[in-house]
Amino acid sequence: MNNKTGIAADDRIIIALDVNSFDKMKNIVDMLGDSVSFYKVGMELFYSAGSQAVTYLKEKGKHVFLDLKLHDIPNTVEHSIAAVARLGADLITVHAAGGRGMMEAAVRGASEAAKESGRPRPKILAVTVLTSFDDKGWAETGGQLPILNHVLRLAKLAHESGVDGVVASPREATAIREICGEPFEIVTPGIRPSFAQSNDQKRIATPSRALQDGASRLVIGRPVTKAENPQKAVSLILKEIRGE
Numbered sequence: 001m002n003n004k005t006g007i008a009a010d011d012r013i014i015i016a017l018d019v020n021s022f023d024k025m026k027n028i029v030d031m032l033g034d035s036v037s038f039y040k041v042g043m044e045l046f047y048s049a050g051s052q053a054v055t056y057l058k059e060k061g062k063h064v065f066l067d068l069k070l071h072d073i074p075n076t077v078e079h080s081i082a083a084v085a086r087l088g089a090d091l092i093t094v095h096a097a098g099g100r101g102m103m104e105a106a107v108r109g110a111s112e113a114a115k116e117s118g119r120p121r122p123k124i125l126a127v128t129v130l131t132s133f134d135d136k137g138w139a140e141t142g143g144q145l146p147i148l149n150h151v152l153r154l155a156k157l158a159h160e161s162g163v164d165g166v167v168a169s170p171r172e173a174t175a176i177r178e179i180c181g182e183p184f185e186i187v188t189p190g191i192r193p194s195f196a197q198s199n200d201q202k203r204i205a206t207p208s209r210a211l212q213d214g215a216s217r218l219v220i221g222r223p224v225t226k227a228e229n230p231q232k233a234v235s236l237i238l239k240e241i242r243g244e
């Protein structure tokens, strides 16, 4: 258990199941067995396999991060979050750029589903600036502030809107932690162990660095799922974060 976050060490690594079928997902989950307790179901898997991906993982006793990055008017987001929250996901994403009203609506939707089901309310995370952006790509979209400043602005808004945390690059974790404190979740993709390639990720850090800088949980996809030996990749990552 980490004293500050209260999150068990094993729940701090989330493996992103970015595959296009239920069977491919099942193969990875079976292969990784007890070494992984938390998985992310993103758009590729959810659009390919549907809600059974989430229900299967929950039946296996795993925690599920449903990363659908909702971004729409508050009414649509409230009811869509309520619909997906009923599947039993533990973390669900919306885009912070949807604004205060939309993030408040997302929390309401999650609370409605929790009340109905009697299960704990899923945590809502707000995506700040995607980790695939660097400053050049960000400026091309019309971004006026440097990425770090924009991330901090969105993190503050997310915190004020009552969501449970943000998704950001590990490079922004220290500054977000200073502004939002504990127990705000800072979930960081863009994690690259020293043995992995960066692929399309731009704002990256190693697993140990991300945790040192204040990330609560690490999202790791291809460095594990596309590794020659995914079990070995997980074991190396766990060793690194335990300092072994």
Ligand SMILES: O=c1ccn([C@@H]2O[C@H](COP(=O)(O)O)[C@@H](O)[C@H]2O)c(=O)[nH]1
Pocket (backbone or CB within 6 Å): 016, 018, 042, 127, 129, 130, 131, 132, 167, 168, 189, 190, 191, 199, 201, 219, 220, 221, 222, 223
């Ligand atoms: O800013 C963001 C938000 C979400 N993601 C998601 O995380 C994983 C990362 O996968 P890797 O293979 O480790 O790059 C992926 O599912 C993204 O959709 C992100 O990368 N950045």
